[in-house]
Amino acid sequence: MLRRLAPPGEILVLGDVNVDIIARVKTFPQPGEECLAQSLELHCGGVGANYALALRQWSISPRLVACIGQDDFAAFVLRTLANHGVDVSNVQRTFASVTGLLYINVTPNGQRTFFGSRGANRFLRCMPASRMLNRAMAVSMMGYSFLDPGAEATAKQLLKAVRSHGGWVSLDVGMAPSEQIPGKILQIVKQMDLLFVSSDEATVLTGIRDPRKSFHQLEKAGASNVVMKLGKRGCLILHEGKLCHVPSFAVRAVDSTGAGDAFAAAFLQARLRGWPHVEAALAANAAGAAAAATAGAGENMPTLRQIAHIVRTQRLKQPWDTIRSRVLSGIRKL
DSSP states (O other), rough: OOEEEEEEEEOEEOOOEEEEEEEESSSSSOTTTOOOOOEEEEEEEEEHHHHHHHHHHHHHHHHHEEESSSSHHHHHHHHHHTTTTOOOTTEESSSSSOEEEEEEEEESSSSSSEEEEOOGGEEEEOOOOOEEEEHHEEEEEEEESSSSHHHHHHHHHHHHHHTTTTEEEEEEEOHHHHHHHHHHHHHHGGGGGEEEEHHHHHHHSOOSSHHHHHHHHHTTOOOSSEEEOGGGEEEEEETTEEEEEOOOOOOOSSSSSSHHHHHHHHHHHHHTOOOOOHHHHHHHHHHHHHTTTTSSSSGGGHHHHHHHHHHHOOOOOTTHHHHHHHHHHHHTOO
């Protein structure tokens, strides 16, 4: 069981911060083809920023650990994060690179294709010792932090600090780390208390296409509390010793950008509050669905009202409808 977050405990979010430029197009272009969007959207993005902003929607106050450039994009993301109540006092600045930048091509079915660079995210440095490290009872980190030496050293520093006073750590794997450093990721998951992984990432890590079999393979590799994201099909968790499929909520997909981050943030807030595993998973599915039905990520992460609307209006088969009612009751108390 993951320890509940108790005041004055805090959660640290270690992850990338980017500027997202989103274009909605009719079809994905062929090589060499010109592709013009009617408009472009500018958002604060990156998995770290998305997590932090999504947690704020659940009235959780995260401290973000990240690195950005010394450019106008950096000023934009700092302002956006601070305006939404995210603690940015541990966001570093560097002259070594511009702020991370992603161009996201979104087709009418909500699927997105990314182009860009992590930029300044690659130059994160270890943090000075502070009371912040001593207070944190949980750390949320991403596989991307293990792609570069500085960010990896920071991740290990935070892991050690939180472990020293009985806190817990979660990891969201990510596709690029799964493809580029699969061996390292499989070693890292052994140190995690909670693992978020998509079925596609699990296939890359294990070589097994069947989600249930790849789930068990990750457990054999030493992963604890695996939560496997299945997109619009819901998720897989271990419940009462058995593999359990948690049903999804149906929505009209507009943009899947950030849906996985909204999912994981909802699961984290539930575990921080001591909700049962099945309630955390169902809340996460609702948040992921709400994100897919919302254009953009970052500051456009779904609100608690949007998530509650999905939970309130969509009945499920038993026993999940009883659990749905408990989730809705938990949301109403926030």
